[in-house]
Structure formats: structure tokens, C-alpha cells
Amino acid sequence: xxxxxxxxxxxxxxxxxxxxxxxxxxxxxxxxxxxxxxxxxxxxxxxxxxxxxxxxxxxxxxxxxxxxxxxxxxxxxxxxxxxxxxxxxxxxxxxxxxxxxxxxxxxxxxxxxxxxxxxxxxxxxxxxxxxxxxxxxxxxxxxxxxxxxxxxxxxxxxxxxxxxxxxxxx
Amino acid sequence: xxxxxxxxxxxxxxxxxxxxxxxxxxxxxxxxxxxxxxxxxxxxxxxxxxxxxxxxxxxxxxxxxxxxxxxxxxxxxxxxxxxxxxxxxxxxxxxxxxxxxxxxxxxxxxxxxxxxxxxxxxxxxxxxxxxxxxxxxxxxxxxxxxxxxxxxxxxxxxxxxxxxxxxxxxxxxxxxxxxxxxxxxxxxxxxxxxxxxxxxxxxxxxxxxxxxxxxxxxxxxxxxxxxxxxxxxxxxxxxxxxxxxxxxxxxxxxxxxxxxxxxxxxxxxxxxxxxxxxxxxxxxxxxxxxxxxxxxxxxxxxxxxxxxxxxxxxxxxxxxxxxxxxxxxxxxxxxxxxxxxx
Numbered sequence: 001x002x003x004x005x006x007x008x009x010x011x012x013x014x015x016x017x018x019x020x021x022x023x024x025x026x027x028x029x030x031x032x033x034x035x036x037x038x039x040x041x042x043x044x045x046x047x048x049x050x051x052x053x054x055x056x057x058x059x060x061x062x063x064x065x066x067x068x069x070x071x072x073x074x075x076x077x078x079x080x081x082x083x084x085x086x087x088x089x090x091x092x093x094x095x096x097x098x099x100x101x102x103x104x105x106x107x108x109x110x111x112x113x114x115x116x117x118x119x120x121x122x123x124x125x126x127x128x129x130x131x132x133x134x135x136x137x138x139x140x141x142x143x144x145x146x147x148x149x150x151x152x153x154x155x156x157x158x159x160x161x162x163x164x165x166x167x168x169x170x
Numbered sequence: 171x172x173x174x175x176x177x178x179x180x181x182x183x184x185x186x187x188x189x190x191x192x193x194x195x196x197x198x199x200x201x202x203x204x205x206x207x208x209x210x211x212x213x214x215x216x217x218x219x220x221x222x223x224x225x226x227x228x229x230x231x232x233x234x235x236x237x238x239x240x241x242x243x244x245x246x247x248x249x250x251x252x253x254x255x256x257x258x259x260x261x262x263x264x265x266x267x268x269x270x271x272x273x274x275x276x277x278x279x280x281x282x283x284x285x286x287x288x289x290x291x292x293x294x295x296x297x298x299x300x301x302x303x304x305x306x307x308x309x310x311x312x313x314x315x316x317x318x319x320x321x322x323x324x325x326x327x328x329x330x331x332x333x334x335x336x337x338x339x340x341x342x343x344x345x346x347x348x349x350x351x352x353x354x355x356x357x358x359x360x361x362x363x364x365x366x367x368x369x370x371x372x373x374x375x376x377x378x379x380x381x382x383x384x385x386x387x388x389x390x391x392x393x394x395x396x397x398x399x400x401x402x403x404x405x406x407x408x409x410x411x412x413x414x415x416x417x418x419x420x421x422x423x424x425x426x427x428x429x430x431x432x433x434x435x436x437x438x439x440x441x442x443x444x445x446x447x448x449x450x451x452x453x454x455x456x457x458x459x460x461x462x463x464x465x466x467x468x469x470x471x472x473x474x475x476x477x478x479x480x481x482x483x484x485x486x487x488x489x490x491x492x493x494x495x496x497x498x499x500x501x502x503x504x505x506x507x508x509x510x511x512x
Contacts, residue, residue, distance in 0.1 A: 033301055037248060040294060056280055060287040068290020075297045076316050079309060131280065131340065 015052055019045030032078050040071040057131055183275035187264040191257075194420050195413035196226035202470050209474045236405030244402065245302040252299030253407050256414030259288035263421050268343040270434045270455040281342040282330060285425060289380065292418060293319045296382075296399045299411070303402035311399045314481065318379060318386065321485055325492035326376035329369050332500050333429045335507060336362040346433030350453075355437075357430040361510060363503040365495075370430045372496050374465075377422030379484070381415060384473035386484055423465035427458065431465075434458040 022045055025038025043066045050059035138146050200215065200222065207214025215222030240246055266281035268274040278284060293316055300312025333356065337345045349355045356362070357370045379386040400411050427433055435453045479487070 031245065033245065033248065033298070037251075037298060056278065057283070060280055060283045063287040064283070064290050067294065068287065072290075072293050072297060072316060072320075075294070075301070076313070079297075079301060079313060 012049075012052055015045055015048040017045075018042075019049065021045075033075065036071055036074045036078060039074070040067050043067050043071065057134060180275070183265070187261055187275065191261050191264065191417045191420070192413060195416040196230060198416045198419065198466060198470075199229065199412070200226050201467070202473075205467070205470045206474045209471075230409070233406050233409040238407050239402075239404045241303060241305065241402045243304040245304070248298045248302030249402075250407075252295050252302060253403070253410035253414065255295030255298060256292055257410050257417065259291040260414050260417035260421060263288045264417075266342060267421070267424050268346055268428070268433060269458050271343070271347075271453065273455055274343060277341065277343050279339070279341045282334065282340040282345075282425075282429075285421065286327065286330065289418070289421070290323070292380075292414075295414070299403070300399035303399075305402050308399050308401050311401075315382065315399065318382070318484060321488040322376045322379040322386075322492075325372055325488060325496040326380060328493070328496040328500055329373045329376070330429070332363070332369060332496070332503050335500075335503055342428050342433070346428055346435060349432040349435055351435070352432070352437040355430060355432040361506070363499060363506055365499045365502060366430075368495065369499050370426070372492050372499075373429065374426055374468075375487075375492065377426060378469065378472065379488070381418045381422055383419065383469055385476040385479045387473075387478060419466060419469055420462070423462050423469065424458075426465055427461045431461050432457075433461075 019042050022038050022040070022042025026035045026042055027038075029035040029038055043062060047059040047062040047067070050056075050062055203225070204214040204222070215225040218224040218228050240249055263285045265275045266278055266284050268277065296315040297312045300308040300315070333345070334340055336356065336359065337348055339345060345356075352358070357366055359366050363369070400408055403411060434455060434457055436457050
């Protein structure tokens with residue numbers, strides 16, 4: 001007999017496993033394109049975790065923006081580079097003691113933060129998707145951040161236009 | 171017990187959706203061949219079964235018996251994963267499409283967003299397949315597919331946002347419920363914006379381009395690129411790609427049906443006294459399928475009527491016409507909603 005709790009745990013473990021597996025592929029793959037694919041797998045796992053945590057809106061946005069836009073852009077950039085660029089130096093991400101120590105410190109710090117913070121309970125049920133709350137807070141409490149993001153995007157667009165123009169004259 | 175019926179319901183829907191996607195792929199190929207033939211004054215498939223109706227079965231068996239060849243120098247894992255990356259998101263998108271008022275696997279409130287999120291994975295499949303097969307035509311085709319998809323995703327999303335503003339929800343079933351008869355279909359909802367038919371046209375053109383259908387099939391232009399990103403795929407590898415493509419066509423058409431043409435609602439509306447209501451007046455899956463396949467028919471019709479555009483023409487159409495018009499429509503709709511419905 002499968003209880004609901006053990007099923008939930010199983011789902012969580014599978015999602016966490018997908019995330020970790022993707023991250024490992026992203027850092028250990030020899031071919032750049034495989035690393036990006038690993039990143040995509042990792043991000044899909046993260047999106048699944050968001051869904052698991054009752055926020056489908058964030059999960060879908062994660063898919064739409066990070067997998068659908070960011071990863072595609074990176075793959076596109078890789079295609080512009082040389083074909084099948086094998087990594088020349090064989091460096092394992094676990095080789096440097098210092099980096100290992102830093103990784104452990106970060107892990108302990110984040111885990112400690114996660115355990116000790118008094119988390120607020122989620123404000124809405126699953127099916128509402130928290131869409132209205134997100135919209136309201138974007139246009140009231142966090143409207144400053146929202147406007148600043150638009151300025152960053154505007155700068156990025158102007159920058160890319162300037163770069164493209166400069167390239168055309170050369 | 172409740173958990174088990176829910177589980178069974180989900181399983182039944184999953185099997186149904188996969189069968190629906192596969193059947194659609196098979197019979198849209200048949201429709202495509204038949205329609206192309208009649209447009210070109212030929213007969214089309216006629217030997218296998220009546221009107222060639224068993225042709226897809228023969229094609230499927232042929233594809234399954236062929237060897238799956240992985241070309242030398244290809245990235246084996248990516249090469250094999252790519253077709254799945256096109257088919258799986260398409261099947262996942264069917265989960266939230268309301269075929270009738272009750273026939274929907276998971277009626278989530280973010281249905282529209284979910285379909286766009288899964289559709290964005292599509293490009294990744296073409297890219298990985300093109301790159302993984304280590305073939306210059308495939309790589310060129312993948313690069314074209316990305317620039318095309320990025321260009322057409324923008325007007326499509328802007329139009330979708332306009333529709334969400336008018337409807338006030340992203341739940342596909344609720345959007346359909348707001349369009350009970352032909353005068354209230356969003357394509358004719360002139361009180362929301364006089365440009366609604368234009369918005370429908372933009373959405374339809376964008377869904378053609380997003381699914382790489384002619385006249386926007388630059389990504390697999392046979393005369394230049396052999397078979398585009400699918401050049402190196404043989405047997406069922408190619409078959410799965412094809413199924414994914416047709417599944418995406420069906421999803422694009424269902425979305426257009428739901429957003430603009432009233433989904434499963436009957437165009438005549440439900441008469442007040444149900445006594446004389448014929449079967450045709452009933453809203454339901456029948457109307458949804460009629461509208462869906464009329465749109466699919468149009469998609470194929472367009473392919474065999476218009477020649478392939480040039481690549482620059484394609485990007486120009488999006489950046490210089492579709493995006494400005496859809497942005498203007500967004501502004502106009504916002505203004506009209508504020509004036510008439512506040």
C-alpha cells in the first residue's frame with residue numbers, strides 16, 4: 001500500500017535527482033553542447049521543484065525563460081564557436097581543495113539559512129497559480145524593481161544595437 | 171479509493187492523449203498528401219485501403235522496420251534525445267487543452283502559459299538534433315530555426331497577452347466559456363478591440379512559423395538543405411520528429427480555436443428551450459474537432475498554395491509588420507478595456 005506521503009517524498013527525490021544529475025553533467029561534460037544540455041536538464045528539475053512547492057507560475061516561468069530562452073541562446077552561441085570544442089585540460093571540478101572547501105561552506109551556509117529561517121506559509125492554493133498576487137506585488141510593492149528591470153533591458157537592447165552597427169561598418 | 175480513481179483517470183488521459191497525438195500525426199500526413207494531390211490535380215494515395223486510408227499504417231510499418239543509423243562523428247546521446255525533446259513537450263501540452271467542458275486532463279489556471287512554456291522547449295530539440303548529427307545542412311537549418319522561432323515568438327506572445335487581458339484569465343476552459351456563440355467569439359469581439367480579426371491572423375501566421383510550416387519552412391527547405399535538421403535521421407527517429415511536428419501543428423490550431431473561435435462552444439449558442447436542440451447545437455468535442463480540423467486543413471492549404479518565402483522576407487515580416495501591429499493592438503485593447511469596462 002502506497003501512502004500519499006511516501007509518494008510525495010518519491011516525487012521530491014526524483015526531482016532533486018534530476019536537478020543534481022543535470023548540474024553534474026553541466027560541470028563535467030567534455031563537450032560544451034552537452035554541458036548546456038545538462039544545464040537545461042538541471043533547470044527543468046528546478047522547475048519541477050517549484051511546481052512541487054505549489055508555485056506553478058514560477059515553475060512555468062523557469063521553463064519559459066531559462067530553458068526556452070537562456071539555454072537556447074547559449075546553444076546558439078556555442079554553434080557560432082568551433083565545432084565540437086573538446087576541453088583540452090582535464091580538470092575535475094572536485095580537484096581543487098580550495099574550491100571543494102568553498103563549495104562545502106556555501107552548502108552549509110545555505111542549508112543553515114534554509115533550516116533556521118522562519119518561513120511564511122504559501123499564500124495561495126495550487127490551482128490559482130498565485131498569478132494575481134504576483135501581478136499586484138509587481139505593480140505596487142515592488143514597482144521600483146519592475147521599472148529598474150525595464151531600464152536594464154533597455155540598456156541591453158541599446159548596447160546590442162550599438163554593437164551590431166559597429167560590426168556592420170567594419 | 172479516491173486516490174486510485176484519480177490515478178486511473180490520469181492514466182486513461184495519458185493513453186488517450188498519446189493515441190490522439192499519434193493518430194493525428196498519421197492522418198494529417200494522409201490529409202496533407204491527399205490535399206496536396208488535389209491542389210495539384212492528382213489523386214494522391216489510393217492503393218492501400220479505400221481512398222488510401224490505410225496508407226499511414228503502411229508508412230508507419232515501413233518506418234519502424236528501417237534501421238536507425240547514427241552517422242559517424244555524431245553526438246550519439248544528443249542525436250537520440252532530440253526527437254523526444256520535440257514530441258514530449260507537445261504531448262505534455264495536450265494535458266491542459268479542453269476538448270469539451272469536461273474532457274480536459276488537467277484544468278490548470280495557467281493553461282495558456284503552460285502551453286507556451288512547453289512550446290519553448292521545441293527549439294531546443296531542433297537545435298540539439300541539428301548540432302548532434304554533425305552535418306552542415308543540419309547545423310544551418312538549426313540556426314535558421316532558432317532565429318525564426320525567436321522572431322515569431324514575440325508577436326505570438328504579445329497577441330496571447332492581449333487575449334489574456336480581454337479574457338481576464340489564463341484558464342483555457344474559462345476562456346472558452348466566455349464565448350457562447352458566434353457573435354461572442356473573440357475573433358468578432360469588436361468591443362474589446364476593432365483589430366481582433368487582425369490579431370487572429372497574426373496568431374495564425376505566427377503559429378505557422380513556430381511549427382516550421384510552409385511558407386515559413388526555411389528550416390527544412392528541401393531545395394537548399396536536403397531535409398534540414400532531420401537530414402541524418404532515418405527510420406523511426408525521423409518518424410518521431412514528424413509526429414512532434416504534427417502534434418505541434420494540432421496544438422497551435424487548438425490554441426487558435428480556443429482563443430478566438432470559441433473552442434468547444436457551438437456557433438449558434440445553446441437555445442433557451444433544450445427541447446428542440448439538435449445534436450449540432452450542443453457544445454462539445456464535436457465542435458472543437460470541426461474547428462480544429464478546419465484550421466489544420468487551412469494550414470495544409472496554405473502550404474501547397476504559397477511558395478517558400480526568402481529568409482530575409484520572413485524576418486522582415488515579423489520585425490517590421492507583425493510586432494508593431496500586435497504592439498499597437500495591445501495598446502488599443504488596453505485603452506478600450508479601460509474606457510468601456512471600468
